[in-house]
Amino acid sequence: MTRVAIVGAGIGGLTTAIALRSFGFEAAIYEAAPALAPVGAGIWVPPNAMQVLAALGAREAVAAAGVRIDRVQIRTIEGTVLQELDAAAARERYGEPIISILRTRLVEALAARLPGHLVQPGKRCLGATHDQEGVTLRFDDGSEARADLVVAADGIHSALRNSLFGPTSLRYAGQTCYRGIARMASGELGHTCAETWGTRCRIGYSAVGPDEVYWFAPVSSPAGTRLDPVRVKAQLLDMYAAFPHPVRLMLSETPTDRIIQTDLHDFAPLPRWSTGHIVLLGDAAHAMTPNLGQGGAQAIEDAWVLASELARQDWRGALEAYEAARKPRTSWVAAAARRIGQIAHLENPLAQGLRNALMTRTPASIQRRHVQRLFSAEHLDLPTTAPAT
Numbered sequence: 001m002t003r004v005a006i007v008g009a010g011i012g013g014l015t016t017a018i019a020l021r022s023f024g025f026e027a028a029i030y031e032a033a034p035a036l037a038p039v040g041a042g043i044w045v046p047p048n049a050m051q052v053l054a055a056l057g058a059r060e061a062v063a064a065a066g067v068r069i070d071r072v073q074i075r076t077i078e079g080t081v082l083q084e085l086d087a088a089a090a091r092e093r094y095g096e097p098i099i100s101i102l103r104t105r106l107v108e109a110l111a112a113r114l115p116g117h118l119v120q121p122g123k124r125c126l127g128a129t130h131d132q133e134g135v136t137l138r139f140d141d142g143s144e145a146r147a148d149l150v151v152a153a154d155g156i157h158s159a160l161r162n163s164l165f166g167p168t169s170l171r172y173a174g175q176t177c178y179r180g181i182a183r184m185a186s187g188e189l190g191h192t193c194a195e196t197w198g199t200r201c202r203i204g205y206s207a208v209g210p211d212e213v214y215w216f217a218p219v220s221s222p223a224g225t226r227l228d229p230v231r232v233k234a235q236l237l238d239m240y241a242a243f244p245h246p247v248r249l250m251l252s253e254t255p256t257d258r259i260i261q262t263d264l265h266d267f268a269p270l271p272r273w274s275t276g277h278i279v280l281l282g283d284a285a286h287a288m289t290p291n292l293g294q295g296g297a298q299a300i301e302d303a304w305v306l307a308s309e310l311a312r313q314d315w316r317g318a319l320e321a322y323e324a325a326r327k328p329r330t331s332w333v334a335a336a337a338r339r340i341g342q343i344a345h346l347e348n349p350l351a352q353g354l355r356n357a358l359m360t361r362t363p364a365s366i367q368r369r370h371v372q373r374l375f376s377a378e379h380l381d382l383p384t385t386a387p388a389t
């Protein structure tokens, strides 16, 4: 197998190209957008993903472009801590931290590991035809590209997935999510990532730089609900009026035209991830709700597994091994993320009270097991790298 084409230069597509290069394969990436400008404000890169990035030589650049998180707290509006993760201890255990980073900086750090000519922007893939030898991709500018293997990393709405397997039914999570970057001194937040739960809305935030705070705010609402784009900030300030400092300050310090909104969706595990010479990766294969901060991390894990299997065996066997390794894990993470989203937005006060009591009393051993399952990269068979300093 010589020519690999990747459709989509998001976190999954870029990491796949880097991983393939580390095993001696050169892959061209076709990206619909005219330039690499990821949608979304910030992102948390957890230790499982950082371990893969360390193996691919991207750890230092990503860590330097973001902020290390030492503590993650879920709190009520009144300030009760429902759950706390000692991320500094997790870093000791897994060798890598959680990094809070602007999406643009993460994508830049990944793209910097690839020769510029490999990424071709302005190429929206419309579909693919496959034959015995490989695949022909068709783009919206009328051009075509030929490849022996195609990795469809074109996100939750994947045109390739829908054209090959039929339309996927997305499941709306019942929540729409507002996101932004507040231009404010982030010193008081330190290295803490906080999430505060209200009744129909919650908000999570952390520093992404000395003068930048990333926040994301899921709100229970019917699918397709849109706030007035001119008044969105004022409306969010109303919704979050009862939330403690610094929530209102963060919302106030975010430029209105930079507040983005995404309805939260996932989909049920797909029966298959590949057909012929085409394989799905990242959100195209297993989009999940963001409640565990793992969607991008799972795309990064996918990239490593796919590339290492391709290096190990013929492409048919590699695609089978990749799907067999990745499907159970991503299905588990997606289900767990969906459950947390539902629990976080309970509206009945009795149910909320019970939830809060259970969360504050969760034995440390159960929490440790859950964290171990998320953050450990033992299943990835990564080469040993020097731990982060």
Ligand SMILES: Cc1cc2nc3c(=O)[nH]c(=O)nc-3n(C[C@H](O)[C@H](O)[C@H](O)COP(=O)(O)OP(=O)(O)OC[C@H]3O[C@@H](n4cnc5c(N)ncnc54)[C@H](O)[C@@H]3O)c2cc1C
Pocket: 007, 008, 009, 010, 011, 012, 013, 030, 031, 032, 033, 040, 042, 043, 044, 045, 046, 123, 124, 125, 126, 153, 154, 155, 156, 158, 159, 160, 177, 179, 216, 262, 281, 282, 283, 284, 288, 289, 290, 292, 293, 294, 295, 296, 297, 298, 299
């Ligand atoms: C509110 C929110 C918060 C999140 N927070 C986190 C977090 O903290 N941590 C975490 O790990 N994950 C998080 N995620 C999930 C994460 O954003 C996704 O899982 C991740 O971006 C998936 O990467 P991807 O490369 O598979 O897809 P995408 O990031 O969607 O990239 C797909 C790329 O393909 C391109 N493309 C699309 N169609 C075509 C086409 N037809 N032809 C060519 N190119 C195309 C797109 O332009 C894009 O560049 C969050 C998600 C949301 C919605």
